[in-house]
Amino acid sequence: DVKVTQSSRYLVKRTGEKVFLECVQDMDHENMFWYRQDPGLGLRLIYFSYDVKMKEKGDIPEGYSVSREKKERFSLILESASTNQTSMYLCASSLWMSYTEAFFGQGTRLTVV
Amino acid sequence: KNEVEQSPQNLTAQEGEFITINCSYSVGISALHWLQQHPGGGIVSLFMLSSGKKKHGRLIATINIQEKHSSLHITASHPRDSAVYICAAPGSGAGSYQLTFGKGTKLSVIP
Numbered sequence: 001d002v003k004v005t006q007s008s009r010y011l012v013k014r015t016g017e018k019v020f021l022e023c024v025q026d027m028d029h030e031n032m033f034w035y036r037q038d039p040g041l042g043l044r045l046i047y048f049s050y051d052v053k054m055k056e057k058g059d060i061p062e063g064y065s066v067s068r069e070k071k072e073r074f075s076l077i078l079e080s081a082s083t084n085q086t087s088m089y090l091c092a093s094s095l096w097m098s099y100t101e102a103f104f105g106q107g108t109r110l111t112v113v
Numbered sequence: 114k115n116e117v118e119q120s121p122q123n124l125t126a127q128e129g130e131f132i133t134i135n136c137s138y139s140v141g142i143s144a145l146h147w148l149q150q151h152p153g154g155g156i157v158s159l160f161m162l163s164s165g166k167k168k169h170g171r172l173i174a175t176i177n178i179q180e181k182h183s184s185l186h187i188t189a190s191h192p193r194d195s196a197v198y199i200c201a202a203p204g205s206g207a208g209s210y211q212l213t214f215g216k217g218t219k220l221s222v223i224p
Binding site for chain 2: 041042044058088098106109
């Protein structure tokens with residue numbers, strides 16, 4: 001069974017803090033993705049990575065950065081958290097682009113106060 | 114970029130009813146995803162299909178590539194089917210890595 005694990009289910013951070021969200025997958029997938037999900041807006045892609053050390057911006061990369069130093073781990077970084085980054089964050093992985101099944105983590109609900 | 118539209122946004126059904134959720138997309142694709150999200154957040158992949166029909170238990174997904182339309186059916190619905198159902202379509206070319214998601218259909222099945 002493919003497993004995608006996010007480091008936290010719930011996080012509360014203060015405005016201006018640097019925030020790290022971690023995601024680990026155990027199936028040797030090439031592609032990993034970070035999304036945020038907001039009511040009425042659905043899932044939106046922040047960044048994705050198709051290989052170690054490779055990254056591409058998604059639709060809403062502003063205020064975020066990512067790191068993929070190892071194949072199994074993909075980190076999302078909020079450089080200076082702001083209240084408009086309060087959201088549900090979901091990590092996903094897939095074997096090959098968007099044409100193979102996507103596996104999602106359980107989500108991290110981040111609140112920035 | 115693919116535009117993905119789902120309908121209805123909200124659906125309330127009595128236990129046992131047959132349910133249909135629709136999904137339309139704007140750019141031709143070779144595969145479409147149906148996902149399920151229960152309260153609490155985790156998303157599970159239900160189907161990925163490129164033609165015809167797939168069935169898993171009481172869930173059936175169909176796709177018409179020419180019409181750029183897919184449907185998810187639930188037979189004999191049950192309260193445990195209550196969830197948000199999301200369809201997603203890949204982009205093309207440089208956007209192939211990306212899935213574009215519909216806004217989801219929130220299903221509530223009442224006993």
